[in-house]
């Protein structure tokens with residue numbers, strides 16, 4: 001039959017990514033142009049710098065995505081694009097490029113929520129069954145999401161301050177790790193031991209909300225106090241202790257949410273879902289406490305921002321007749 005090819009655009013933060021996805025589950029191409037090096041010296045993403053990079057990269061990424069997938073515009077079924085949440089100037093580049101392609105080639109335009117995109121990275125691993133729960137952990141978000149059916153998302157709990165990835169990046173900075181710090185801290189954590197007793201905020205709180213700013217402050221104080229006393233702390237142990245605290249809270253809240261809202265599947269997704277400590281812990285917990293719930297972990301390579309996940313989510317939205325018109329705008333504060 002007809003090939004169902006979605007051309008997907010992602011530009012919400014610091015990666016310009018364009019992908020071609022077939023039938024929502026086969027990645028024909030997934031070009032990712034990262035700008036991390038340009039943001040490193042600022043210690044985080046500078047919105048103006050991000051927008052400029054997206055403009056410079058988008059045409060090249062588009063050409064590469066099509067040629068690597070070995071398709072032409074005439075082969076495409078639809079164009080999907082992230083329209084929020086994210087940085088407004090960054091989002092606008094992807095939205096504008098997607099609109100231009102859709103308009104010029106008479107293709108339907110499919111609006112995709114970036115966070116839904118992260119969840120759909122899991123669809124490259126397994127079919128989705130509902131109800132479903134997602135633990136979404138990224139640089140900007142930390143959420144437990146209940147998904148009653150396709151496209152029906154309800155946030156059960158979210159962070160009240162820093163996102164998990166943001167906490168990694170901020171404590172990483174104190175240890176001299178450049179942005180983004182998550183992967184390095186994760187590696188150090190595996191070489192150290194949980195010897196510092198950092199707080200586990202809201203672990204016993206009845207809500208499904210999270211808080212990481214207390215942990216971050218406690219970590220920074222510990223390091224600064226040691227510096228003042230001219231004591232050098234073991235960075236691997238610091239990393240292991242920090243990570244244990246983050247993982248404990250994420251796992252505990254997920255466990256309780258699953259007790260209260262039983263689901264067929266749990267999807268672990270977002271940039272921080274690449275964390276090996278978190279993956280191991282959730283895998284073990286699910287096996288021991290929720291054997292009836294299938295765990296779907298987004299592939300490590302697709303945890304960070306990429307357009308393939310937008311293509312997967314866009315495919316489902318397309319089937320549900322979701323369409324945007326030429327007045328589609330970026331929605332930086334978009335929620336589910």
Ligand code: KG4
Pocket residue numbers: 013137138139140141164165166168169180181182183184186270271272273274275276303304305
């Ligand atoms: O989803 P993502 O690529 O961008 C956002 O939408 O935010 O997530 C990026 C975040 C960064 O904060 C980065 O430090 C974190 O994910 N991260 C990790 C790991 N790999 C990336 N955090 C912990 N452990 C990792 N292995």
Ligand code: ZN
Pocket residue numbers: 114118138139270271304305
């Ligand atoms: Zn993201």
